[in-house]
Amino acid sequence: MPIPSPYAERLSRIQIERHEVDVTGGRTAYWTYGPSTEAQTPSEGGDERAPLTVIAVHGFRGEHHGLEPVLAYLPELRVIAPDLPGFGETAPLPGRTHDLDAYAQWLTEFAAAVAPDAVILGHSFGSIVASAAVAGGLETPRLILINPIGAPALEGPKGVLTKLAVLYYGLGAKLPAALGTALLRNGLIVRGMSIAMAKTKDSDLRRFIHGQHDTYFSDFADRDVLRDAFVASVSHDVREFAPDIDVPTLLIAAQDDDITPIEAERRLATLFSDAELVEIADVGHLIHYETPEEAAGAIRRFLRVPVARGR
Template sequence: MPVASPYAARLAAIPVERKTLELPTGPAAYWVYGDAAAPLTLLMVHGYRGDHHGLEPVVAHLDGVRVISPDLPGFGETPPLRAAGKGAEGAAAEHTLDAYADWLTAFAAAVAPGAPILGHSFGSIVVAAAVAGELETPRVILVNPIGAPALEGPRGILTRLAVFYYWAGARLPKALGDALLRNRVIVRVMSASMAKTRDKTLRAFIHDQHDRYFSLFGDRDALHEGFVTSVSNDVRRFAPQIAQPTLLIAAEKDDITPIEAERHLQTLFPDAELVEIPGVGHLIHYETPQQAASAITRFLRPSDADTR
């Protein structure tokens, strides 16, 4: 039975519409939250193995902002990438960082041209790569940014085990591989390792979210390719090329990128601000969405803050 969201009441007050965009690499499912007449639109990109649902607690606290949130290729309701021009039954395309960045650039140009953009976790790498390339945006927001190689982080050994896990899931016979990758015990271990809150109700909600959405990936090959992409890249590579004002929202207890690495990441951008949230880890979007939304709103509306 689904666990009630602590943010359900706020989210229920926001109009939402599901849409589909046809791209050369296949259909893209996305959700539009808020009033079409809102003065500001923000494009949000979720992290690895998640989908648009993960960022909804942040959406719930962004008053007066229209949000467009797609499911990345291979996750949620967006199918894995196909070779351009091959259609739904065409040959599968490899899920490299360039492929994700090109997909995001095309998506943004079609549905949110010129909008500020936000990326969480793996989404921070995709956003950074796209903005350093051809994606046009006035401001960049990275939440729990991957600011250092995952294999060198405080849980480097666990990351190496995860590399083997996803490799095995892709190589085993299909039934066994799918069962391994969708195993509820393993998903729960992942969820418990990331959650830092001691609030039992919030922890139950986080675990329920991961139970419901972590296994909605398109196929095991895309999942494996996405994981390899996620651990083979980080935001540092692209930071010097991002001239736009950038907001980094980092967590004091993030096990994937230590806060010291996030502080160093800030220095690599030409124009970046770092907001540190204490007592939280890699799940800012679930555990402290109000704090994140407050920082985002101030960053997107600097003139509002100046008049207070």
């Protein structure tokens, strides 16, 4: 039985539509949240303008649902949330290794197809994909990174656990197919990952987080895609691309993140030509689940979006 979402009532007020588009040789499933491009909102001068559009890229092993708690607090925006190739309802890219180059190319082509010049947002692994794409030429007026991977995962506060994860994904790839896939989708291991990341002491919120991971964390196409994406996630970090990004960038970082310590996030902010760092206390790598209202507030201020009436 699904665990009730603390954010369901807010999300129910937002229009959500599912779409598909062909990019990079494959078909990408994506969802739009909020006002459509046809829905116009009056500006201060009394004229009409289209709603601001954001493309939101989820993290490793996730899919578009993971960012919904943040979107629930941003009803003023039009947000396009795709499932990464090989995850959720998006099929793998045919004939491709799902490395960072492939994901960056996919995001660049996806943005060009559905929302040229949209603001780009990435969470966790999505922060690496978004940064690589923008540094590589994806045009965007602004970049937003939530829980950015600002240092090598193997060097983080829980580098030992990351090394164990390397062994885990390597074993999953080497075992016979059925056995390897079963290991990678093992419910006890998924729950262990969820427990390790959650910081909240709110029992209802913890149940919701674990329920989300139970439901979506194993929604990958096959073990090859998962292995490729994992290797990409631990072989790269945002530092590689920050010096080549010249658009205003917002970093929303957690002070208790076990993957990238806050000191590394502070150093990361200095590598951009124009970056703002917002730190959120008492939360780890799950800002999008545990403190979505704070994250949404930072995004709204960064984009200079007024709060919608009645929200």
